[in-house]
Amino acid sequence: MAMGATPEEVFLFVAGTRPEAVKLAPVILELQARWQHPMLLATGQHLELFDDALAAFGLVAHENLDIMRHAQTPAEVVGTLVPALARRFAALRPAAVIVQGDTATAFAGAQAAAYARLPLVHVEAGLRSGSDEPFPEEMHRRAIAQMADLHLAPTTGARAALIGEGIAPVAIRITGNTGIAALNWMQARLARDTALAATLARRFAGIDRRRPLLLATVHRRENHGVRLAAILKALLALAEDAEIVLPVHPHPTVAGAVQAALAERAGVHLLPPLDYPAFVWLMQRATLALTDSGGVQEEAPALGLPVLVLRDVTERQEGLQSGNARLVGTDSAAIIAAVRGLLGDAHAIGRMAEAALPYGTGDAARLSVDAMLARFGRRAAAAE
Numbered sequence: 356m357a358m359g360a361t362p363e364e365v366f367l368f369v370a371g372t373r374p375e376a377v378k379l380a381p382v383i384l385e386l387q388a389r390w391q392h393p394m395l396l397a398t399g400q401h402l403e404l405f406d407d408a409l410a411a412f413g414l415v416a417h418e419n420l421d422i423m424r425h426a427q428t429p430a431e432v433v434g435t436l437v438p439a440l441a442r443r444f445a446a447l448r449p450a451a452v453i454v455q456g457d458t459a460t461a462f463a464g465a466q467a468a469a470y471a472r473l474p475l476v477h478v479e480a481g482l483r484s485g486s487d488e489p490f491p492e493e494m495h496r497r498a499i500a501q502m503a504d505l506h507l508a509p510t511t512g513a514r515a516a517l518i519g520e521g522i523a524p525v526a527i528r529i530t531g532n533t534g535i536a537a538l539n540w541m542q543a544r545l546a547r548d549t550a551l552a553a554t555l556a557r558r559f560a561g562i563d564r565r566r567p568l569l570l571a572t573v574h575r576r577e578n579h580g581v582r583l584a585a586i587l588k589a590l591l592a593l594a595e596d597a598e599i600v601l602p603v604h605p606h607p608t609v610a611g612a613v614q615a616a617l618a619e620r621a622g623v624h625l626l627p628p629l630d631y632p633a634f635v636w637l638m639q640r641a642t643l644a645l646t647d648s649g650g651v652q653e654e655a656p657a658l659g660l661p662v663l664v665l666r667d668v669t670e671r672q673e674g675l676q677s678g679n680a681r682l683v684g685t686d687s688a689a690i691i692a693a694v695r696g697l698l699g700d701a702h703a704i705g706r707m708a709e710a711a712l713p714y715g716t717g718d719a720a721r722l723s724v725d726a727m728l729a730r731f732g733r734r735a736a737a738a739e
Contacts, residue, residue: 367449369464371400376408381536381720411631436463444471451731457492465499480506481513482670530722531715539717567597570641574604582685587616589690594622661707673713
């Protein structure tokens with residue numbers, strides 16, 4: 356527990372993946388700036404990727420459950436986490452438990468909080484794809500909504516989805532997405548830390564900046580197998596037109612397929628998983644983003660970087676509606692046609708880059724903390 360804090364003052368964050376670290380960091384920093392005592396309990400779901408993402412914001416977890424084992428399934432992760440988290444919650448009895456997004460960690464944290472009869476805050480609540488994909492994330496999001504006491508929705512569309520599922524409007528706050536707050540924080544750091552910027556420039560000096568730069572990420576479970584092979588086939592063909600930069604996800608199914616298809620190919624740069632400053636630096640210089648990631652669909656448009664979504668459905672519908680992103684699926688020919696069409700049409704790229712951003716202006720951390728303190732802060736509890 357934070358030094359000098361009493362249990363009713365502590366907001367307990369539960370997180371375990373790199374995206375959770377990035378999107379919760381601004382909220383934790385905002386609480387610290389207001390002399391609160393946030394505590395972060397790491398689950399170990401992403402091991403060193405999580406720690407590196409936190410370190411980029413000057414944060415460390417207070418405790419790590421270190422639950423991850425080789426080849427664990429989502430069901431095994433959740434089955435291990437729920438009792439482990441329930442024991443920690445029983446000992447700590449915080450003012451509220453905070454989970455983010457749709458991971459196995461978030462799902463398990465929500466269940467453990469419900470069993471412990473503790474208030475639950477869901478950051479990035481209300482995202483819906485309208486499908487059973489992505490699996491199991493879509494299932495997790497819907498289930499967490501039924502357990503949360505405060506829903507921090509990033510958009511009006513997310514709020515409407517929650518209300519459509521029976522969530523009381525009074526329990527929902529529209530905050531924007533905390534990922535934009537994290538992105539703004541990191542851009543400011545890169546701008547003032549000239550030594551870091553210079554280090555990153557040297558680190559990626561091998562990328563031919565005379566050609567368009569396509570920044571690609573692919574990792575989602577539903578894209579494993581045939582879909583992944585089709586995406587990689589498209590990237591190989593596109594290396595004729597542009598530099599392909601692909602941070603390789605450590606999942607063995609993904610890493611093995613990527614290495615087999617793209618290793619040592621001209622114009623293709625396979626990188627280890629990137630720390631957050633490095634990824635932002637590359638996004639700032641890319642021509643297009645090709646991704647199945649949810650976070651990149653939000654971050655890239657905030658940098659004026661058009662996004663082609665390598666999925667059949669997305670829960671970030673607002674980006675498609677605004678024109679920031681296009682859904683291209685996983686068919687090789689469709690991906691190649693979409694990329695070459697944009698690379699040959701500067702006006703189309705410009706329209707996507709200049710489209711209005713639907714995920715907020717970067718004040719999501721402040722608005723989230725406002726809502727949390729109003730509902731679960733010590734003064735609020737005393738008033739009740």
